[in-house]
Amino acid sequence: MTQTLVPYEPQQDVGLTMAVTTEVAMARLKELQQFVKEVMVLDEDYGVIPGTNKPSLFKPGAEKLCEIYGLAPMVEVTQRVEDWDRGLFAYEVLTSLVSKRTGQVVATGVGSCNSMEGRYRWRDSQRMCPKCKNETIIKGRDEYGGGWLCFAKKGGCGAKFQDGDASIEGQAAGRVENDDPYTLVNTILKMAKKRSHVDATLSATRSSAIFTQDMEDTDLGAPPAPKMARRVDPAIPPNSRQSASRQQAADTSAPAEDKATAVVACAKELGWDGDATKFWMKKEGFANAGEALPTLRELVKERRDQDAQLPF
Numbered sequence: 001m002t003q004t005l006v007p008y009e010p011q012q013d014v015g016l017t018m019a020v021t022t023e024v025a026m027a028r029l030k031e032l033q034q035f036v037k038e039v040m041v042l043d044e045d046y047g048v049i050p051g052t053n054k055p056s057l058f059k060p061g062a063e064k065l066c067e068i069y070g071l072a073p074m075v076e077v078t079q080r081v082e083d084w085d086r087g088l089f090a091y092e093v094l095t096s097l098v099s100k101r102t103g104q105v106v107a108t109g110v111g112s113c114n115s116m117e118g119r120y121r122w123r124d125s126q127r128m129c130p131k132c133k134n135e136t137i138i139k140g141r142d143e144y145g146g147g148w149l150c151f152a153k154k155g156g157c158g159a160k161f162q163d164g165d166a167s168i169e170g171q172a173a174g175r176v177e178n179d180d181p182y183t184l185v186n187t188i189l190k191m192a193k194k195r196s197h198v199d200a201t202l203s204a205t206r207s208s209a210i211f212t213q214d215m216e217d218t219d220l221g222a223p224p225a226p227k228m229a230r231r232v233d234p235a236i237p238p239n240s241r242q243s244a245s246r247q248q249a250a251d252t253s254a255p256a257e258d259k260a261t262a263v264v265a266c267a268k269e270l271g272w273d274g275d276a277t278k279f280w281m282k283k284e285g286f287a288n289a290g291e292a293l294p295t296l297r298e299l300v301k302e303r304r305d306q307d308a309q310l311p312f
Contacts, residue, residue, distance in 0.1 A: 032207060040064060043271040046211060048303055057211035059194050062201040069205055071097040071106060073197055077189075081114070087181040090114035091189050095196040097204045107204035111195025113188045115181045120188060124282075125176040130167045132157035137168060259289040266296040270303060 018025075040046060045061030048054075057065075066073065079092035092112040096105050115121060127137035129150040136156030140147040148168045150156035161168050178184075195213070202208045267277040286292035 091192040093196040109200025113192040
């Protein structure tokens with residue numbers, strides 16, 4: 001058998017070409033948007049986090065998208081740090097999404113989490129009652145003599161303490177370092193897995209134009225941010241601005257129960273429960289419902305505007 005050598009002629013680079021037609025791409029996008037609109041549930045599968053301008057994809061939503069596209073997640077922990085002496089834990093997870101029809105890897109995602117993130121490194125410490133040992137100490141009102149009170153409505157014993165009492169004021173309160181990170185090891189690993197799963201899903205389903213990574217994963221343990229400045233729209237006539245200012249002033253002068261009711265209504269529209277609302281108020285530095293209400297109303301307005309602009 002005779003073999004003949006022929007000169008190699010490199011082919012001309014013609015550049016990238018589309019794998020599908022524009023019509024097919026548009027049809028797939030429309031299909032995805034319809035699924036999100038008709039099947040996925042707002043504030044359960046996805047949601048608009050205050051301060052962001054794009055819906056965030058949550059883990060239940062990622063699971064639904066994987067199911068409808070026939071994708072199975074394969075999870076691998078690629079990096080692991082477990083220092084039990086220092087209480088340092090860190091994980092990096094790789095999630096591969098495999099097509100159930102072909103067995104091929106469609107997309108991969110990477111996620112990491114560690115115990116030095118603010119939400120895990122710090123905890124909110126409350127003063128403990130020396131008598132009943134519950135963290136139910138609150139500052140007494142000046143009109144009732146001041147001091148400190150073990151608040152019965154929070155499960156306290158009702159004991160009272162004078163201002164300057166070392167057993168109360170000597171306790172650390174507020175943002176303190178978590179002295180028991182070991183109970184969070186599984187939580188940190190699960191968070192890394194969740195982040196990698198969402199990352200892979202966004203890549204596989206080409207849904208980054210609709211969703212972003214779950215913004216609930218951002219660091220919530222940082223020091224309280226400054227209060228949001230009230231925006232002034234130059235398109236609003238001065239008289240209307242004055243009316244808005246009078247409305248804001250009315251928030252301060254209205255009865256406490258009315259302000260509290262308004263705060264609950266705003267929080268409900270944002271999808272927050274009581275604990276989430278209290279956390280937000282403390283994080284933003286608001287002392288009472290009257291201070292928080294104007295900003296909450298702005299958040300509700302932003303939420304309505306964002307909902308109106310959702311791409312589905």
